[in-house]
Amino acid sequence: MRKLFTGRFQGYSLQHFQKDLLSGLIVGVVAIPLAMSFAIASGVKPEYGIYTTCIAGIIISLFGGSKYQIGGPTGAFVPILLGIVITYGYEDLLLAGLLAGIILCLMGIFKLGSLIKFIPRPVTIGFTSGIAVIIFTGQIASFLGLTNIEKHEEFIANITEIITHIDSTNFYNVITALVCFFVILITPKILPKVPGSLVGIIISTFIATVFFSNQVPTIGTAYGTIPNTLPQFHIPEITLERIEQLIGPAFVIAMLGGIESLLSAVVADGMTNSKHNSNKELIGQGLANIVTPLFGGIPATGAIARTATNIKSGATSPMSGVIHGIFVLLTLLLLAPYASHIPLASMAPILMVVAWNMSEQKHFIHILKLKTGDSLVLLVTFLLTVFTSLTTAVEIGLILAIILFTKRMSNMLVISKVLPDHNEKLLPNVVNKAHDCPQINIYTIEGPLFFGAAQTFEQTILAKINSKPKVLILRMGKVPFIDTTGEAYFRNIVHHFKKQGGTLLISGVQPDLQSILEKDGLYAEIGEKNFFDHTGEAINYALNDLDTKKCIGCRHFAFRECTQLSQQSQEITNKEKALLLSDR
Known part of the structure; x- marks a missing residue:
């Protein structure tokens, strides 16, 4: 155990703890609405997102390879997890998460962490932007308050569902969502250190409760009261048939989790001038995803935005991530029943803003303007992510990138x-x-x-x-x-x-x-x-x-020795001719 924490808490003092306490509390406040939003968007109950934030957040901080990493549910997982829930159900999602954790641990043990850097940037931006589109459009129904909406895996089917039910728009819902959206945008300008999403939820919930009572669907009406109890330990049913069925989705979760967590760790390195251990980070992510499903949590990974908030708030060690997890757990135990009154319309703008922030539109437009092979890789990966699946998008994006790279390298010869x-x-x-x-x-x-x-x-x-x-x-x-x-x-x-x-x-x-x-x-x-x-x-x-005979009469003079070689060869030939004549 001593080796595990070597260097991570060296010279740790009370002043360091005070900084970690403040940053942990700030990140915890930011994480709570996101945890519930990501869980709901993934097709599961909001408390499962809270469980994930508590358990995975603590484990990733303690066992990961970055001092500043904040782990938990993220937007990148939403389309994948929703697809698994729709196709297989919540119980199978837990098993898929557990299998993904094992895969991540094996990747770390076999030192595959450094291989993530070989994934081209156009591929990561392509699928990240595609996921952002899926998340954004997936919240339109909640934003408008549409009823009788059926969720599908296919993008076109979901858009068709929205268009078909557009006449069921709830204008009380729209007003609530717009209030939350406006507050989220305006809060950073007025109160830079206060999480806009939390303020947006509080104000929009108050307005909906006072003015639109029983007119707007809430977490409670959709999912029931959020229990203010500790998560229950439960081992998912594991059979060979279920493993074979879920190993594909588990691999996708593991790959995406590995990519996002290591990208987050790289961002943290850049902000703090530190250096993370990529293989140790994968093991930490793997352990978190093995343990979290045993308590009902969904897959987790390193969260770039929350990690950046942690650093900006003054974090000095992994203790801030541990404090963030404990704070979220205490909040669950003390305030969970009140969260049931939050309108679903208030959650939609949060995820829409998250989708916009993760879309990397500036980088996307920049690469497209280059009109190179990278532009093609980006566009193909993006379109396949939206219209097919993340697995297909990444596979074809990587193959296309390799083909184009091979062509460029061959032209270098x-x-x-x-x-x-x-x-x-x-x-x-x-x-x-x-x-x-x-x-x-x-x-x-x-x-x-x-x-x-x-x-x-x-x-x-x-x-x-x-x-x-x-x-x-x-x-x-x-x-x-x-x-x-x-x-x-x-x-x-x-x-x-x-x-x-x-x-x-x-x-x-x-x-x-x-x-x-x-x-x-x-x-x-x-x-x-x-x-x-x-x-x-x-x-x-x-x-x-x-062959000096061939040098006779040669006027190319390719080398400085050629003049002498030509003369010597001519002299030798003349001597040979003279000898032949004298013999006669």
């Missing part, structure tokens, strides 16, 4: 024929029809030799050596790596050139690349003596391996 200029610098612009060496070809290879570029590498080199040079020098100092596909095509070049009787020389190979070539046997096939640190050494070796 540059193969150029070079020769030394008068300063002995090897440059491509020196090579022309009048200035080239028929016997020695030198090529500079720049870029990775991976599956996306390997075939281009092979075809380019083989096409360029149709003149059958005696020596081929490949300058590979700017080749960072080679994969198995690149290795296979490289081997084809080696075999082809050897068959036509040529000598292959390699210069400037980096240590990592050489290690790969040694492991796959290419280093031995090419020959250790044919590898050089510098291209100049390879050129000197090649000049000694030339």
